[in-house]
Amino acid sequence: MISSISIQGYRSFDHFEMPDLGRINLLVGTNNSGKTSILEAVSILESSGDIFRLWNILWKRGERTYKVFPQAASTPPRAVAEADVVHIFHGHELHPGTHFSISAKNVAPQKTVKFEIRELGPSEKIDGQIIEEGDEASPLPRLVLDIVSTPSPAPLPSVLLSKTGGISSNNIRARQPQLERPIQFISTESSSVEEIMGAWSQISLKPEEQLVLQALRSLDKDIEAIALQARTQQQYWGPGSRGGFMVKLKSSKQPVPIGSMGDGIWRMLALSMAIALSKGGTLLVDEIDTGLHYTVMSKMWNLIYTAAKEFDVQVFATTHSYDCVYSLAQICPDADPQNKITVQRIEAGSAQPIPYDQDELTVAAAREIEVR
Amino acid sequence: MGLRHGFSKILIVEGVDDKHSVIGLMRSHIVWPEQKSGWPIYIDLGNSVDEILNPAFLSTQIKEAGVITVGIMLDADTNPAGRYQSIKNTCSRFLFPMPETLPAEGAIAQNLGGMKFGVWMMPDNSSQGYLETFLRYLVPDREAPIWKHAVESAESARKLGAQCPEKDIPKSNLYTWLSWQDPPGQQPGLALTRHILDPKSPYAEPFVKWFRALYEL
Numbered sequence: 252m253i254s255s256i257s258i259q260g261y262r263s264f265d266h267f268e269m270p271d272l273g274r275i276n277l278l279v280g281t282n283n284s285g286k287t288s289i290l291e292a293v294s295i296l297e298s299s300g301d302i303f304r305l306w307n308i309l310w311k312r313g314e315r316t317y318k319v320f321p322q323a324a325s326t327p328p329r330a331v332a333e334a335d336v337v338h339i340f341h342g343h344e345l346h347p348g349t350h351f352s353i354s355a356k357n358v359a360p361q362k363t364v365k366f367e368i369r370e371l372g373p374s375e376k377i378d379g380q381i382i383e384e385g386d387e388a389s390p391l392p393r394l395v396l397d398i399v400s401t402p403s404p405a406p407l408p409s410v411l412l413s414k415t416g417g418i419s420s421n422n423i424r425a426r427q428p429q430l431e432r433p434i435q436f437i438s439t440e441s442s443s444v445e446e447i448m449g450a451w452s453q454i455s456l457k458p459e460e461q462l463v464l465q466a467l468r469s470l471d472k473d474i475e476a477i478a479l480q481a482r483t484q485q486q487y488w489g490p491g492s493r494g495g496f497m498v499k500l501k502s503s504k505q506p507v508p509i510g511s512m513g514d515g516i517w518r519m520l521a522l523s524m525a526i527a528l529s530k531g532g533t534l535l536v537d538e539i540d541t542g543l544h545y546t547v548m549s550k551m552w553n554l555i556y557t558a559a560k561e562f563d564v565q566v567f568a569t570t571h572s573y574d575c576v577y578s579l580a581q582i583c584p585d586a587d588p589q590n591k592i593t594v595q596r597i598e599a600g601s602a603q604p605i606p607y608d609q610d611e612l613t614v615a616a617a618r619e620i621e622v623r
Numbered sequence: 624m625g626l627r628h629g630f631s632k633i634l635i636v637e638g639v640d641d642k643h644s645v646i647g648l649m650r651s652h653i654v655w656p657e658q659k660s661g662w663p664i665y666i667d668l669g670n671s672v673d674e675i676l677n678p679a680f681l682s683t684q685i686k687e688a689g690v691i692t693v694g695i696m697l698d699a700d701t702n703p704a705g706r707y708q709s710i711k712n713t714c715s716r717f718l719f720p721m722p723e724t725l726p727a728e729g730a731i732a733q734n735l736g737g738m739k740f741g742v743w744m745m746p747d748n749s750s751q752g753y754l755e756t757f758l759r760y761l762v763p764d765r766e767a768p769i770w771k772h773a774v775e776s777a778e779s780a781r782k783l784g785a786q787c788p789e790k791d792i793p794k795s796n797l798y799t800w801l802s803w804q805d806p807p808g809q810q811p812g813l814a815l816t817r818h819i820l821d822p823k824s825p826y827a828e829p830f831v832k833w834f835r836a837l838y839e840l
Contacts, residue, residue: 596688605686610679618667619627621688 252565253355256296260341260351262288268603270356273591274559275552277539277579278569278604279623280597286569289597290436290535293567296353297434297533299400300364300407302423304434309334309418311438316417333417336396339366345394345416365399368412377409433532435525439541441514442521447496450524451479459527462558466523467498469550470515470543475499477509477520496520518542519551526558526566534559536568545574552579560590576623580616583609594622630665632692632838633684635675641696641745641754642666643812645834648761651815651822652831653840663840664692672697676706678713685717685740694741694837698753701790703744710742725749729833741837743830755793758811760826762800773800 255270263285278286291308298304309315314335321328340349350367371377371393396410396418413419454460467474476499497506498516509516518541526534534555543551559566570576576594586592586609594612595604607615607622615622627633636642645666649655655663667684669675675697685693697706707725714721719732719740727749730742746757762770777795781787787795802808804819814820821827834840 596686607683607686608679611683611686614677614680614683615687618683620683621627622683622686623688 253293253296254357255355256289256293257354257356258289258292258351259353261292261295261353262339262341263599264288264292265341266602269595269606270603271591271593271606271608272565273593273608275556275566275579275590275592276568277576277592277594278567278597279571279576279594280604281599282571284597284599286597287537290537290567290569292353293533294434294436294535295366296355296362296364297432298430299403300366300398301430302398302407302410302418305339305366306334306418306420306423307436309336309339311440312338314338316415318413318417318419332420333413333415334420335415335417336412337416340368345412347394360402363401365397365401367397367399369395369397371395371411377411433529434535435529435533436535437521437525437537437539439538441517447517447521447524448479450521450528451496454524454527455479459524462527462554463520463523466519466551466554467516469554470519470547471500471512473500473502475501478506480506514542515544515547522551523554523558526555526562526564529564530562532564534564534566536566538570539568540570540572540575545572545578548572548575548578549581552582556582556586556590556592571623573621573623576612577616580612583612583616596622627665627667627687629660629689630662631689632664632694633687633690634664634666634694634696634838635669635684636666636696637669637672637675637698639668640811642668643810644754644758644815645696647812647815647820648822648827649831649834651818653835664694664838672700672706676709676713681710681713682716685714685738691737692739692741692838694743694834696743696745699744699746699748699751700753701751703749703751707742707744714740728829729837731833731837739837741833743833747829753793754811755797757826757830758797758820759793761815761820761822761824763821763824766800769803770796770800773803 252272252274254272255268256272258264258267269289278289280286294304294308316333316335317330318333319328319330337343337345340351345368347368347370350365352363352365354361354363377395393414394412394416396412398407398410400407410418411422454463464474464477467477478497480495480497496509498509498512499506509520522536540548555566558564579592579594583592592609592612594607597604612622614620634645636645646655653663669680674680675695684690695710699706704724711721717738717740718734720734721732722730725742725744725748727747729748731739733739745754746752750756774796777787777792777799797811801811801814804814809819811820815822
């Protein structure tokens with residue numbers, strides 16, 4: 252587990268330190284205080300600067316474009332996806348020397364990931380990097396993104412940026428995702444059918460399936476079982492479909508499509524599978540209260556805390572909801588010191604968060620003290 | 624969303640009598656609307672002194688979002704210096720420049736972040752005693768013979784076997800005297816509001832001054 256993280260130059264954070272982290276860390280604060288950026292930073296750090304992870308982060312933020320390249324006559328133009336890199340650097344500008352770094356300080360040697368921009372050397376060639384098609388010789392040198400992770404077994408290959416400062420999907424296609432420890436990132440958007448089905452295929456018929464079922468039953472005691480039934484192509488991908496997941500309810504003879512059961516169930520499905528899949532690693536959940544009524548949040552936190560301890564998962568989540576913080580505080584009196592629970596209030600422009608430990612959260616809940 | 628929503632200034636006291644006494648006293652000196660939502664500060668009740676002196680309790684109050692001023696009003700009881708040191712230690716991490724010992728006018732400190740923290744120990748920041756020790760001096764001068772009678776009556780009752788503990792004698796005296804007022808047996812807070820206890824007494828001035836300086840009212 253990371254016990255202390257330092258962020259320099261990533262997005263809105265110039266210098267930011269967050270010490271005294273625990274098993275569960277709930278980030279609160281006003282809109283735009285940087286809560287999601289912190290989740291991203293943890294993700295980048297724990298993945299040792301994996302370029303695919305960065306790509307996903309930029310994609311989810313909408314920091315992407317499609318570049319259209321005309322083809323030979325009678326061939327339709329080709330669209331290539333490109334993720335914009337500029338906004339992850341504090342100051343929103345790309346120059347040689349622009350960099351950010353993220354460190355975990357509790358480990359020795361200290362673990363750090365550094366992203367830095369430099370110029371492409373005059374006769375430098377980077378393996379696997381495609382210079383943009385239709386690219387005339389440009390008077391400006393091209394920029395390269397160097398990713399350095401320490402300690403690291405091997406240096407990561409540099410990434411050539413497009414002339415507009417993007418990472419082209421062409422240039423990462425040949426890479427292999429590097430992942431030493433599992434990291435699951437649940438964003439605010441509803442999980443896609445593909446994501447859920449992909450996760451399900453790793454869990455089905457394994458002990459972890461029980462955790463998922465238990466999680467769904469905490470929302471609706473009527474649920475007895477969940478299964479994936481073969482459906483036609485139409486039914487998988489049709490609007491509003493949920494991939495053929497069926498749920499057996501005690502009260503009904505016929506299985507019910509999971510889509511009939513509301514967004515909370517889908518969200519809890521995603522969340523519980525994510526915890527099961529992040530054993531020994533990290534779970535990141537943006538706006539963890541999404542789709543969940545306040546009456547089920549205590550059950551959700553109990554589930555997450557128990558599973559996190561059992562599976563050795565470190566959890567970082569964000570929320571705006573008072574009930575979400577309050578429910579987490581309810582499990583604090585019984586939390587053990589080896590598996591701390593913290594709430595961190597992130598204040599825009601401040602170099603450190605305002606932390607709350609489990610004793611303080613217990614007081615805050617009892618007295619309705621506003622920690623957000 | 625809690626009851627404290629929207630309040631940036633907090634006073635922590637031990638019990639309801641303390642709370643209503645503060646309100647009853649201060650409303651003769653500053654504007655204090657009837658409706659709770661219009662109150663100039665939020666008054667929080669600690670369940671016990673031990674709870675108030677618990678570091679997690681104080682730190683959570685100080686760290687509350689949007690709060691800029693936190694004050695504590697406690698009985699000195701038998702060890703005012705000890706209680707003050709305990710509070711001072713808990714607050715040290717918030718870098719309030721607290722005075723070494725509690726001054727007669729009460730403690731007020733402001734840290735570099737702009738937050739203010741204050742401490743008042745009833746009755747006068749140095750003597751042993753309680754809220755009731757303080758309130759005794761707000762009994763109007765014209766009531767002196769009746770007050771004397773209250774003290775003597777309470778003592779007679781103890782001689783007859785009344786169970787009031789030694790340390791609670793000031794409280795017993797005050798409530799005895801209050802039982803003979805019009806209306807009989809009202810709470811000290813109401814007695815202050817109705818000027819049966821005198822909120823403008825010179826004895827109350829140091830506390831009023833401390834309160835107004837801390838909360839800038």
